[in-house]
Amino acid sequence: MSFEDVAAKRRSVREFSDERLSEKELLKILFAAQGITEPGTGHRSVPSAGATYPLEVYLVNADGVLHYDPSSNSLKEVVQGDLRADLSEAALGQSVVRNAPASVVITGFATRTTQKYGERGRRYVYMEAGHAAQNVLLQAVSLGLAGVPIGAFDDREVEGILGCGSGEKALYILPVGRPVQ
């Protein structure tokens, strides 16, 4: 698909079939969010202010919570068990979060960027989350899938579900799946 076709086809979709996404599909979506495209420098699929890479990416699906490791382009389980209903509650009960086969969740460590740019670095982290989220949504379309950006959620509840450490803030939830025909 050309970029124009992908961009034209992208719409926020909030109903998906129950079918799980394959590991290959999921890794392509996560690679779009934060994958390393230039192993020599470690530069990634999204730009980053001063290449400070403040973002972390998780997947919440029927298996549990998985963390994406850009250096190996792989997923590592951090919490076992289906927490999609809990994530939906944290997102003010939005049913798409409960029913989507998977949600990508983007978090950020602002200090990675504020160490270099001071307070202005906080703004850069939000900008970068937008870059990563758009890549996720466009990659979903190019794979015949769909998604929706979710900004309405309780930050602390989401951080608790993911098991975020100190200084790691929840930024964006992106449920993805196969659109209902």
Ligand SMILES: Cc1cc2nc3c(=O)[nH]c(=O)nc-3n(C[C@H](O)[C@H](O)[C@H](O)COP(=O)(O)O)c2cc1C
């Ligand atoms: C920052 C941001 C937060 C959003 N939060 C939500 C949300 O919490 N729930 C939801 O259903 N849609 C959410 N949306 C999706 C918008 O409703 C949607 O993008 C808008 O209606 C335009 O439709 P389109 O995406 O199909 O072009 C959000 C979009 C953005 C950019």
